[in-house]
Amino acid sequence: MIHFVGAGPGAPDLISLRGARMIREADVIIYAGSLVNPALLEERKPECVVYDSAYMTLEDVIGVMKVADAAGKDVVRLHTGDQSLYGAIREQMDELIRLGIDYDDTPGISSFCGAAAALQTEYTLPSVSQSVIITRMEGRTPVPEREKLRSMAIHGCSMVVFLSMGLIRDVQKELLAGAYTEETPAAIVYKATWPEEKVFYCTVGTLAETAEKEAIRKTALIVVGDFLQKGYERSKLYDPGFTTEFRDAAR
Numbered sequence: 001m002i003h004f005v006g007a008g009p010g011a012p013d014l015i016s017l018r019g020a021r022m023i024r025e026a027d028v029i030i031y032a033g034s035l036v037n038p039a040l041l042e043e044r045k046p047e048c049v050v051y052d053s054a055y056m057t058l059e060d061v062i063g064v065m066k067v068a069d070a071a072g073k074d075v076v077r078l079h080t081g082d083q084s085l086y087g088a089i090r091e092q093m094d095e096l097i098r099l100g101i102d103y104d105d106t107p108g109i110s111s112f113c114g115a116a117a118a119l120q121t122e123y124t125l126p127s128v129s130q131s132v133i134i135t136r137m138e139g140r141t142p143v144p145e146r147e148k149l150r151s152m153a154i155h156g157c158s159m160v161v162f163l164s165m166g167l168i169r170d171v172q173k174e175l176l177a178g179a180y181t182e183e184t185p186a187a188i189v190y191k192a193t194w195p196e197e198k199v200f201y202c203t204v205g206t207l208a209e210t211a212e213k214e215a216i217r218k219t220a221l222i223v224v225g226d227f228l229q230k231g232y233e234r235s236k237l238y239d240p241g242f243t244t245e246f247r248d249a250a251r
């Protein structure tokens, strides 16, 4: 059996209870060594065999899974954050289906949630933004035409840009071609929830300059939007004058 597990954003205690149990019980772990905190592997069985997928192709990964599964072993495929975002899990799952190998899927805390915690804020503030766009700059991996960063930036809502630190100058240009201005608040969150976590507040106009000055080239998210500002309205949900399914408005 193969278990896809989300490792969370970095801190080893930000994995789910189920994911942690699967790591403790695994005979084989294939983990994304470039981003998953190795501290997560400490609870593994002494005989557990560990592979770093940074050095492997899809074929290598499936090969290891196939041999282990045939021997009746439990394999944990440990992905960073939540595997449903930029995790390349569909191609693994489809191969496993083709080979008739069973798998299950245990979600994790994505780094964009870790970044919100690092920023101590909320992406969805009433009257400021009620949507979050999760996206990336086009690089070697193509992005569909209708999702080019400048098109996504038309909305001006809260936005989290993954996998794009190396293209920060282009990111800045594309954001400015949309609804964001030079003054729109922004932040670069480096290694959210790791001991090395760093937060750099800036604006869209100073994004590239900030990244270059602080020498942040990878393992960081670019977070943009007016939710980083001070002003917002109180929520309706916890407003004394607002009746909900569970609570009558104060009279």
Ligand code: SAH
Pocket: 009, 010, 035, 079, 080, 081, 082, 083, 084, 085, 086, 087, 109, 110, 111, 112, 114, 115, 161, 162, 163, 164, 189, 190, 191, 192, 193, 194, 218, 219, 220, 221
């Ligand atoms: N599935 C992962 C994302 C994998 S793509 C998730 O849900 O978080 C890898 C990119 O995620 C990195 O280039 C970086 O942009 C971002 N990332 C992953 N972990 C991060 C962290 N702890 N802090 C900041 N960014 C992180």
